[in-house]
Amino acid sequence: MIGRLSGTLLEKQAPYLLLDVAGVGYELQAPMTTFYQLPETNQTATLYTHLAVSETAHQLFGFAKRSDRDLFRTLIKVNGVGPKMAVAILSGMDADDIARCVHEDNVAALVKVPGVGKKTAERLVIELRDKIAPSSAPHDLLNPSAEPAASGAEEEAESALIALGYKPAEASRMVNAALKTNPAATAQELIRQALRKIAG
Incomplete structure (x- = not known):
């Protein structure tokens, strides 16, 4: 299994990115928490990866941190949560947000994620409670970059x-x-x- 890739970032159009590794272009899907940490195109990027194999497709997912990949793998083990939903959850919430929702039984926040219904949100809370540690981070983790506004x-x-x-x-x-x-x-x-x- 492909566990880690390092190469030149050719394209990034959320949630997809293209990474050139020794002349081979790998197309990956990544959550927005990873996109926030990516360099500009044509620069070197290193991603921890997970290969999801189904009857219809082989999909490669990339993460800026090993801990994010581990959390992704924990999420997809929950009944009713597939890779696409896990990417959506990790896009809307970082690890601390998810931990906070789980340990505070905040089902209402989880159902705001596309594709997550009430039953799935309840399963996430129940099944993840013993698998992820409570968050100790402050509630507002927003830290916008100082880059100028981009066209479009x-x-x-x-x-x-x-x-x-x-x-x-x-x-x-x-x-x-x-x-x-x-x-x-x-x-x-x-x-x-x-x-x-x-x-x-």
């Missing part, structure tokens, strides 16, 4: 949210709300602010 940031942010499972109208509403908070935000800042509301 709004459209890029909406496209990323739609790719993560949100309906177009909902994605537009989320991005517009984020723009009111920070009109000069980059696409990544807009996505992060929009998804941060999931954790409440």
Whole structure:
């Protein structure tokens, strides 16, 4: 199994990215928590990976940290949670947010993730309680970068949210709300602010 890749980041369009490793282009899916930590294109990136094999596809998932990959593997062991849903959960919440929701029985926050219904959220709380440690981090973990606003940031942010499972109208509403908070935000800042509301 492919466990780690290091190479040149050729493309990144959330939730997909393309990594050139010794002339071979690997297409990976990654949660937004990993996208926030990626370098610019044409620079070197190292990702911990998980290969998901099904009857219809082989999908490679990439993570900036080994702990994020471990959490992803823990999530997909929960009944009803597949790789796509796990990526959506990790996009809207980092490890501390997830731990907080689990240990505070915050089902309402989890059902805001696309594809997560009440029963699945309840299973996440029950099955993860003994598998992940409680969070000790402060509630507001938002730390926007100081990069200048990018052209087309709004459209890029909406496209990323739609790719993560949100309906177009909902994605537009989320991005517009984020723009009111920070009109000069980059696409990544807009996505992060929009998804941060999931954790409440």
